[in-house]
Amino acid sequence: MRGRLKIQVAVSILAGWLWVTVPAAAQLTPAAERGFERYVQLTEQRMSAEVRPGAQFLRIDGLPEAQRQSDLAKLESREVVSEQLTTSAPAAEIATPGALIHHWVGTVFIPGASLQQVLAIVQDYDHHQQYYQPEVERSKLLARSGDDFTIYYRLRQTDILTVVLDTEYQVQYERLDVHREVSRSYSTRVAEIERPGTAGERALSPNDDHGFLWRLNSYWRFEETPRGVFVQCEAISLTRDIPMGLGWMVAPLVEQVPKESLEFTLGATRKAVLGRVLLASPSQGAAPNSAGRP
Secondary structure (H helix, E strand, O other): OOOOOEEOOOEEEOOOOOOOOOOOOOOOOHHHHHHHHHHHHHHHHHHHHHOOOOOOOOHHHHOOHHHHHHHHHHHHOOOOEEEEOOOOOOOOOOOOOOEEEEEEEEEEEEEOOOHHHHHHHHOOHHHHHHHOOOOEEEEEEEEEEOOEEEEEEEEEEEOOOEEEEEEEEEEEEEEEEOOEEEEEEEEEEEEEEEOOOOOOOEEOOOOOOOOOOOEEEEEEEEEEEOOEEEEEEEEEEEEEOOOOOOHHHHHHHHHHHHHHHHHHHHHHHHHHHHHHHHHHOHHHOOOOOOOOOO
């Protein structure tokens, strides 16, 4: 998720945080919500075209050949390849006063794995707290109907501050063909937790929280090849804006934290799947000679 989610994580548990030394309460305005929703709408239009038959399914497929080969070599070397994205639109349509949109995409390659093995890990929501710790502190499958899931994560992010969030997501999977699957994850609840783990623990109301995370959407793509599975996660999150006068100090963290969270989620997915592959058949655990496309 996360990007999901942190994963759908997204990953993801997938998320974009804004860290300040002395945070004050912040409120998500209706105008910022509309701007985020329009940004998501325009981004999903692009995504819909990319998953059609014959289209460039993974981002690496559309790169210039030299960069594509470079990224494939990195993926073969067990690196996470990530990139910051922007969806173009008239500024007035996607304006988010008092808030920031964070948009990243990342990819990993899992050698020797099958699509079924990858999905078994990604959909094993009751155990995501094991696969994605320490960022996912608790996880639970709340409901399932076919390929639709309702899930819960308690997220913990530590940088300048430690922030704990209780979050819920609606996750939808779709099989495109025998080798490709996609999923979409939308946050439906994000509550900042005050004094977590104590007798005085409580969830802050939307009017009292600090805006570390207001929204998180995660979009996953899975493609099986003869050598293994490519996993791509694109995460879009919404956080409070940088307080006036703190941009010089906070801006670098704003750019790095969602990137690092996405890369952690993808790397942890890769590690969990490889553990499952080795358990099933130790002979399949060796890295392939090439992560190149079939």
